[in-house]
Amino acid sequence: MxxxxxxxxxxxxxxxxxxxxxxxxxxxxxxxxxxxxxxxxxxxxxxxxxxxxxxxxxxxxxxxxxxxxxxxxxxxxxxxxxxxxxxxxxxxxxxxxxxxxxxxxxxxxxxxALRARSHEGKLQVELAQLKHMATRVVRGWSGLDSQRGGSIGLRGPGETKLELDRRYLRGRIQQLQERLDKVALQREQTRRSRQRNAIPTVSLVGYTNAGKSTLFNRLSGADVYAADQLFATLDPTLRRIDGLPSGPFVLADTVGFIRDLPHDLVAAFQSTLAETRDADLLLHVVDAGDPERDQRMADVDAVLAEIGAAELPQVLVFNKIDTLDDAAPRRDDVEGGRQPRVWISAAQGLGLDLLREAIVEQLGRDRVRTMLHLAPEQGRLRARLYEAGVVQRETPADDGGWALALDAPRTRLQALFGLGDGDGGFLRGALAGVAASHGAE
Missing domain, CATH: 3.40.50.11060 (GTPase HflX, N-terminal domain)
Incomplete structure (x- = not known):
C-alpha cells in the first residue's frame, strides 16, 4: 500500500x-x-x-x-x-x-469543516464526516493487521487495528448524536418560546452564494460574514427585526443549499434546518444574474421538500440585479399575491423597501386570530396547542374549561388537523368558519 x-x-x-x-x-x-x-x-x-x-x-x-x-x-x-x-x-x-x-x-x-465556527456547527460537521468515514476505514497506512494480546490473560487473536478504529468511530458517532440531541432540545425550547409570544420566524433560504448573508445584514443591521464564495456562511444566525407594521419577527440566516446535497449533511443539520422547516415565511433568495437560476431554484425546492418545508409560503427574492443590464427594483405578484417576486440588490441596498412590504403582507396573510373555547375534558388538546406555540393568552371559562386566544399562521394550525383522539377533527371544525387576518391588527 x-x-x-x-x-x-x-x-x-x-x-x-x-x-x-x-x-x-x-x-x-x-x-x-x-x-x-x-x-x-x-x-x-x-x-x-x-x-x-x-x-x-x-x-x-x-x-x-x-x-x-x-x-x-x-x-x-x-x-x-x-x-x-x-x-x-x-x-x-x-x-x-x-x-x-x-x-x-x-x-x-x-x-x-473549514466554515464551521459555532460549537453546534462543529459537532454537526464532525458527525457527518464520521458517518462518511465509517464506510471508508481501509488500509491507508501500514500496520493495520497488528494484533493485540500476548500478555497473560490477554492472549489470543485479539482485535485488529481496523476493528478498533471502527469501534471508536461507532462510539464517537453515538457521543456526537447525544450532544446534538441536547442542542436540538435547547433550540426547540427557544423556538416554542418565540411561538408562544406570537413572534413569527422568517427564514432565508437559497442556493449557496446567492447573497443570503448580505441580505441578512441589510435587513437586520448585523455584521454576519459574507463573501463571494460557496458556503461562506455555515452556522445559523438569528436576529429580531422591529419597526414593521406587522410587528416584530425573527430573521434566520442558514446554510446555503446546493444540488446533490449529501444526505449525511441533511441528517446531521436537522436541528439547524428546523429553523427553516418551522418558519412562518421563507425568503427564497436567487442570484438574478445566474444563467442556471431556474435549475438552482429547482434544487432548493428539492431540499425544502426533503426537510418538510415545501408547503411554506415564500417570497422569491431575485438578488444581484446590479449584475444585470438596465435592471431596476420592482415587485411582481403571482398567484393572487401569494408568492410575490421582488427584484433587489442587497449589496447596493436597492429594492429593500419593496421587500419589507412583501414580508409585512405575507406575515399578515392567512394568519388566524380567534378565540377557541375548550371544555374541561379537552386538556390534552390544550397542551398540544401550547406545544405548537399557537396560544397567545388564556382565560378560565365558567364551565371549568378554557378560553384560548389563538394567533398563528393557518398553515401551523392546519398541521394539527391530523391529530388523533378526535382532537384534530374538533379543531378543524372549530376553525372552519374563521376568516384569516390580512395585515396587522
Missing part, C-alpha cells in the same frame, strides 16, 4: 457525464468553485463518459489510465471526482493513481 500524501492542493477535476446530461460543463464549473473553496488548485480538468458505472473504478479503465497520466504530467497530488464514489471505487482509484481521491460528498464535508 502507498502512503497517502499529507498535502493535497494540486487537483485534477473529474466530471462524469451520463446519457442525456446537457449541463456537464456548468456542473464542472461549480465543482471547480467547490474545489477552490476547499483550498485546492485545479491543474487539469477531464470529462468522463459513464453510461454503465464500472464497479471497480466508476470510470472506464481507459479513462483511469488517462487520469493517472494527467496526474503525473501535472504533478497533482489529489483527484476530485464530481460524483458519488463507493468505498471500493475510491480505494481502487487511490491505489491505481497513487494519490488521494475524494468524491463530491467528501469535498463538501471538507468545506463545511
Amino acid at each position: 502507498y502512503d497517502r500524501a499529507a498535502k493535497g492542493e494540486r487537483a485534477v477535476l473529474v466530471q462524469t457525464v451520463r446519457a442525456g446530461d446537457s449541463d456537464a460543463a456548468a456542473r464542472l464549473d461549480e465543482f471547480a468553485e467547490l474545489a477552490a473553496s476547499a483550498g485546492a488548485s485545479a491543474v487539469a480538468r477531464v470529462f468522463a463518459r459513464v453510461d454503465t458505472p464500472n464497479a471497480r473504478f466508476l470510470l472506464g479503465t481507459g479513462k483511469v489510465e488517462e487520469l493517472r497520466e494527467l496526474k503525473l504530467a501535472n504533478d497533482a497530488d489529489l483527484i476530485l471526482v464530481n460524483d458519488t464514489l463507493t468505498p471500493v471505487q475510491e480505494r481502487n482509484l487511490e491505489k491505481f493513481c497513487e494519490c488521494r481521491v475524494v468524491g463530491r460528498t467528501g469535498l463538501i464535508l471538507d468545506i463545511f
